Amino acid sequence: MEWEIKRSSNGCILCNKEFSEEEEYYSALFDENNTFIRKDFCIPCWDNGKKEGLFSFWKTKTPRKDKPAQMQINTEILLDMFVKLEGNNKIHQKNLRYVLALYLIRKKVFKLKSLKRQDNEESITLYYPREDREFSVLNTNLKEDEINALTSELNQLLNYPYQEQEVFSTAD
Numbered sequence: 001m002e003w004e005i006k007r008s009s010n011g012c013i014l015c016n017k018e019f020s021e022e023e024e025y026y027s028a029l030f031d032e033n034n035t036f037i038r039k040d041f042c043i044p045c046w047d048n049g050k051k052e053g054l055f056s057f058w059k060t061k062t063p064r065k066d067k068p069a070q071m072q073i074n075t076e077i078l079l080d081m082f083v084k085l086e087g088n089n090k091i092h093q094k095n096l097r098y099v100l101a102l103y104l105i106r107k108k109v110f111k112l113k114s115l116k117r118q119d120n121e122e123s124i125t126l127y128y129p130r131e132d133r134e135f136s137v138l139n140t141n142l143k144e145d146e147i148n149a150l151t152s153e154l155n156q157l158l159n160y161p162y163q164e165q166e167v168f169s170t171a172d
């Protein structure tokens with residue numbers, strides 16, 4: 001099945017309040033029937049809301065209006081997703097984990113330790129110095145365009161609507 005990313009609107013998913021400038025709020029990824037759904041919550045709604053299917057979350061803040069729009073992906077969030085995808089046997093999730101591994105190697109979070117071939121499958125052993133532990137990742141043999149497609153899905157999932165809006169806004 002196709003893996004799909006849905007994203008919420010520009011305010012709190014529960015009370016529909018629009019976030020104000022520099023307001024702190026929570027962004028969360030939910031795994032609903034193998035579809036990652038990003039939802040944003042104001043702090044009171046987050047504290048009171050049900051979090052069924054919660055996969056990963058982080059606290060964030062809307063940018064100041066006079067600041068230039070900036071695409072920021074937090075390495076910690078990606079690392080958290082990577083760790084939580086361990087042991088997931090769905091092909092799309094395995095692919096995603098592989099792409100996250102590539103990114104985290106490039107960001108020097110992980111060191112490439114070794115490659116192992118077994119039963120026509122190649123797995124990569126990564127070393128994570130900060131916690132002195134290793135991870136094993138299946139090489140899912142993605143082509144470059146598949147890697148690019150997954151990377152852009154991740155960007156869409158993690159991007160902040162406010163910042164996107166700033167880029168495209170013609171108002172004021």
Ligand SMILES: [Zn+2]
Nearest residue numbers: 012015042045
């Ligand atoms: Zn709310």
